[in-house]
Amino acid sequence: MAFVLLYSSNLLATALKYNVNGSSSWVPYYIPDAAGNSGILGELVPLILSTANIEIEKHNYPPRRTNQALKTGLLDFDFVSPSWFPEGEMGQEFIQSSPILSIQENIITLEENQKQWADVNKITGEPIGTVRGYLYHDDNVFTRVDFASEKQLIKALHKDRVKAAISGDLPALYWAKQLKMPIALAAVHSSGVLVMRLRKEHSEMMPKINDAIAQLKSDGIIQGIVDKYTKDEQYQQYPQHPQ
Structure with a gap:
């Protein structure tokens, strides 16, 4: 999955654009065409970003275009595990968030x-x-x-x-x-762990993202979303983040 972050360094609203088709087969992290049950990351991505006060805009690029856009800088972040990369190195162009999920x-x-x-x-x-x-x-x-x-x-x-x-x-x-x-x-x-991989030119955004991850963990919301998709009980609700 790859997500695009368009950030303005001025005082205008930040728009964070992201793509989801790159993970259309990664169930239960992303579940396509399932309103209200879009998967663990399908729910967490807008929640993390709204908690960080970052606006979002959803896009639907094919996977090959998504991967190329991340490489060239048109897309600015995705979600990966450092364990997937040799020596855990994800590339000099990127920094990583604190762990979101094990x-x-x-x-x-x-x-x-x-x-x-x-x-x-x-x-x-x-x-x-x-x-x-x-x-x-x-x-x-x-x-x-x-x-x-x-x-x-x-x-x-x-x-x-x-x-x-x-x-x-x-x-x-x-x-x-x-x-x-x-x-x-x-x-x-x-x-391993799952982290947000963010292009270094937007590193000033990472403290807000990490704060949002920490808050959602502390409130039990991240675990609640995981439980929704993996526990035997049918979770109709999970802890809600205060607005």
Whole structure:
């Protein structure tokens, strides 16, 4: 996902323009065409920015255009994990916010098999469910069994097509909830945090953004939004940020 920030250094209102199509497949972080349930980042992005008193304007660019715009400076921030980059370096053109969410990848399995997969080394030499096209840092030690999506991984576990799979924790919990097919998170496969990656020329905006992130964390709002998409209970409401 990439978002464009247009900032005026004068006293006029700040307009923060952002794009969402770059993450249209990143459920539950972004869920397209779902008014009121636009995903974790779909809800958090406008909330963080409004808390920071930054105006926003939504755009819909195709992913390839979005990525190029971020590279050239037309778009000014996106959301990434430093763990996705070699040595955690996201590029000299960018600074990063304080962590917004913890993100991790787990071995997922059925509840009755959870203890069998409590050690990540258990995947060595085994057929493991994976998502077609995804990169895994250690896929040379296990046999990939590719499926189309995290949703299909959950179904495959319940159909006994594989005994274990690798998935982001929140996508796995989201689809288990939607499908009403319980799963268990076993060993951690990789972990990191999600941050806003902002072009350095707008670094003066980062203190306000970090303050907003800290406030929303303290108020329990960020965790409430995560729970809305991943807990078994149907959350109709979560803590509201005071206006």
